[in-house]
Amino acid sequence: MFNKLLKYIKSVLIDPHCLACGAALEIDEKVVCNQCKNTTIADLFSSPMLKYKGNIVEQRLMGLALFETAASLMPFEENTLSQQLIHDLKYNNYQAIGSLLGEAIATQIKQNNRYPQIDYIVPLPLHPKRIAQRGYNQSELIAAEVARQLNIPLEITNLYRKRNNESQTLKSAEERIKNVKDLFELHNPTLFENKTILLIDDVLTTGSTIISCCEALYKSNNIKIHIYTASVADVI
Ligand SMILES: [Zn+2]
Structure with a gap:
């Protein structure tokens, strides 16, 4: 549980990665990288x-x-x-x-x-x-x-x-x-x-x-x- 939390803090706060492809996020990117936002996410929402x-x-x-x-x-x-x-x-505080x-x-x-x-x-x-x-x-x-x-x-x-x-x-x-x-x-x-x-x-x-x-x-x-x-x- 604690390890999971640490992993989460690292992945979201310290070293954020795209939720879709895993690439490191740029400073202006949130949750997903711009490429995935325009492809994977756009498809998912369409x-x-x-x-x-x-x-x-x-x-x-x-x-x-x-x-x-x-x-x-x-x-x-x-x-x-x-x-x-x-x-x-809902559960991981990824607001x-x-x-x-x-x-x-x-x-x-x-x-x-x-x-x-x-x-x-x-x-x-x-x-x-x-x-x-x-x-x-x-x-x-x-x-x-x-x-x-x-x-x-x-x-x-x-x-x-x-x-x-x-x-x-x-x-x-x-x-x-x-x-x-x-x-x-x-x-x-x-x-x-x-x-x-x-x-x-x-x-x-x-x-x-x-x-x-x-x-x-x-x-x-x-x-x-x-x-x-x-x-x-x-x-x-
Ligand atoms: Zn991505």
Whole structure:
């Protein structure tokens, strides 16, 4: 464990290497080298299957949540670069990955005419206890970069998580739905009234957490919700 930590500190802080090809990073490069950013990463983020009307993210949420559009940056696949990006962002304190993902999401939103004027960027909230353990909310890191790039306010206080629910893995579909029921709440529903928000999360699996989040958001009258996740996993 300690050796792993030392290796991580060396690889990221002292002697940073490209997460994709392993080459030493130049001073102006973050997470990946410029060459990989323009090739491997550009390919990974490019799948039209995850962006356009009727894409697989929308199919997964259709009929379960009320939303305007839903999209994802990349497919989440085990033992690939996508898993490493999400894993290092979530568990290894590699916060610069949040900027890489957020910058790409912002670029895709700018280039896609499906998006109207957005009023607030809202990350999927973690419970304060989880934030205390991890030190940050990984979805907020992504959302903060989207907000910065698009020059739209980041709103992180209105929507909150009521319970620190355990991991969703290994639960049946029925248990998962029960586990996320009334999981989120709004401090002030009027803040999001008549507003268009972009909800950001790191990984979409079954979608049950996002669905629960949308239920809380719909306590604001005439809210319009767009959803963008950094990755989408196949669900067995
Ligand atoms: Zn590289």
